[in-house]
Amino acid sequence: MNIRSYLAASTLLLTYTACNSVYAQDETDALRFSYLQPQGTARSMGIGGALGALGGDFTSLSVNPAGLGVYRRSEFTFTPSLKLNSATGTYQGQAMDDNITRFNINNLGVVFTSSQKGQRYERSKWKSTSFGFGINRLADFSSNASYGGFNNTSSGSEVFSIDANQYPQDVNNSNAAGTPAYLGYQSYLLDTFNGSYIPVVDYQAGTNQLRTITQKGGISELAVSLGGNYEEKLMMGATIGIPVVRYIREINYEEKDATNNPNNFFESFKYSESLTTRGSGVNLKLGFIYKPVEALRIGASIHTPTYMSLKDELNKNIVTNTENFKNVLGVGGSPVTRVDAPLNVYEYSLVTPWRTVLSAAGIFGKYGFLSVDYEYVNYASSRFIFDAQDRSLQSSINQTIKNTYKGASNLRVGLEGRIDMISVRVGFGYYGSPYKTYAVNADRLEFSAGLGFRTDSWFIDLGFINSSSQMQEQPYSLDPTAPGYANVIVPTATIKNNFNNAALTFGVKF
Numbered sequence: 001m002n003i004r005s006y007l008a009a010s011t012l013l014l015t016y017t018a019c020n021s022v023y024a025q026d027e028t029d030a031l032r033f034s035y036l037q038p039q040g041t042a043r044s045m046g047i048g049g050a051l052g053a054l055g056g057d058f059t060s061l062s063v064n065p066a067g068l069g070v071y072r073r074s075e076f077t078f079t080p081s082l083k084l085n086s087a088t089g090t091y092q093g094q095a096m097d098d099n100i101t102r103f104n105i106n107n108l109g110v111v112f113t114s115s116q117k118g119q120r121y122e123r124s125k126w127k128s129t130s131f132g133f134g135i136n137r138l139a140d141f142s143s144n145a146s147y148g149g150f151n152n153t154s155s156g157s158e159v160f161s162i163d164a165n166q167y168p169q170d171v172n173n174s175n176a177a178g179t180p181a182y183l184g185y186q187s188y189l190l191d192t193f194n195g196s197y198i199p200v201v202d203y204q205a206g207t208n209q210l211r212t213i214t215q216k217g218g219i220s221e222l223a224v225s226l227g228g229n230y231e232e233k234l235m236m237g238a239t240i241g242i243p244v245v246r247y248i249r250e251i252n253y254e255e256k257d258a259t260n261n262p263n264n265f266f267e268s269f270k271y272s273e274s275l276t277t278r279g280s281g282v283n284l285k286l287g288f289i290y291k292p293v294e295a296l297r298i299g300a301s302i303h304t305p306t307y308m309s310l311k312d313e314l315n316k317n318i319v320t321n322t323e324n325f326k327n328v329l330g331v332g333g334s335p336v337t338r339v340d341a342p343l344n345v346y347e348y349s350l351v352t353p354w355r356t357v358l359s360a361a362g363i364f365g366k367y368g369f370l371s372v373d374y375e376y377v378n379y380a381s382s383r384f385i386f387d388a389q390d391r392s393l394q395s396s397i398n399q400t401i402k403n404t405y406k407g408a409s410n411l412r413v414g415l416e417g418r419i420d421m422i423s424v425r426v427g428f429g430y431y432g433s434p435y436k437t438y439a440v441n442a443d444r445l446e447f448s449a450g451l452g453f454r455t456d457s458w459f460i461d462l463g464f465i466n467s468s469s470q471m472q473e474q475p476y477s478l479d480p481t482a483p484g485y486a487n488v489i490v491p492t493a494t495i496k497n498n499f500n501n502a503a504l505t506f507g508v509k510f
């Protein structure tokens with residue numbers, strides 16, 4: 001496959017300065033699949049995910065598997081959830097609102113517990129042993145965003161022009177059909193002048209620009225875990241995690257002539273890109289929880305890197321309306337031209353960072369608890385593994401990952417109060433910025449709440465999380481080293497995201 005064809009047209013789609021990506025296989029893809037926020041049971045959501053030292057919840061299999069040592073009875077849980085996300089994109093002083101609603105399964109799992117009783121409990125040092133397997137949702141990619149407005153300082157058509165002038169051999173080369181040079185020239189978006197390729201778009205007269213981004217999918221982990229309780233003091237556990245990745249992104253960028261002149265060779269162009277990433281991986285999680293006194297639990301866990309095998313499928317096309325330009329060229333026909341790039345498929349591997357979680361929980365008897373988790377992730381340690389012929393690109397991107405990211409600290413705090421069979425929960429989460437530069441504001445805050453009702457044989461929990469983030473991006477990227485582009489201005493858009501996740505867990509003890 002032609003790796004330049006695969007990546008080049010995406011220069012129209014500049015990377016976000018937060019936790020999303022618009023290139024294929026670049027540093028922000030590495031971040032997307034490494035930036036995890038467990039969204040398992042409604043109980044864990046209600047306390048902000050701070051359950052590393054608590055256990056007794058199926059989500060702990062993906063956080064600290066030593067939590068299996070807390071179980072005394074077998075348990076089945078099922079958690080459907082509803083995502084309600086909204087975004088406001090502001091560009092050139094104009095704001096656009098967008099939203100998305102999606103249904104997911106956050107958790108489905110079962111824990112089988114063998115617990116000693118009576119005299120056997122008194123004699124045995126191992127008080128209980130539990131085996132669990134099922135799925136936990138670790139990340140959700142669902143989001144919609146749109147922005148647009150009037151611009152007379154630059155045009156996205158110049159991406160195609162710059163590429164054509166740098167690689168003129170590609171404009172008529174069907175083997176380079178995915179490159180901006182080919183797409184721009186074959187769609188009549190480019191004209192020739194004094195041996196150069198120039199856009200038919202007169203950006204100084206002004207164009208109306210619009211960009212839309214739709215993302216969906218997530219990471220769900222199949223967890224297979226074993227844990228036990230030693231003398232009611234030390235709980236230990238291990239999980240083999242098999243994360244399954246599904247990511248779908250559709251991006252459309254459109255420009256329309258703002259002059260309404262029917263004879264200037266340009267009415268509009270629309271570039272579309274669709275990317276689907278699927279794959280799976282494997283990791284190991286080890287953890288312990290220690291109870292120095294009955295009212296205090298201290299926990300720690302370590303997560304090995306996840307070794308992922310991924311497959312990308314990329315579709316691209318451009319549709320132009322160049323008015324009477326074809327007639328001037330003597331080509332004739334409809335003013336509308338569509339050019340489709342061939343489907344590009346690429347398989348590669350990704351290694352995500354180590355993770356360390358330190359936890360503590362204060363237990364207030366039968367009245368509730370206060371729990372805190374501290375997590376450290378070195379995002380700079382992610383790395384791609386490409387085919388042998390693409391090793392130079394692999395080295396370049398992996399170096400960019402090291403130059404762009406750093407280690408980040410995450411803090412989760414949860415509080416639960418109980419009155420008889422009813423529990424009330426609140427939680428807070430802080431996810432530190434993974435970026436080295438302080439110019440990128442990528443910290444993320446989460447606030448959560450929940451309710452629970454439990455009997456001896458069944459329970460039901462409701463959890464809700466709200467989080468917000470802000471990112472900046474440009475609708476296209478122009479190489480400032482290209483002749484004539486040192487001072488060309490590409491406006492920046494600001495996207496404010498608001499994420500809401502409501503979940504309901506149904507559980508049965510047996």
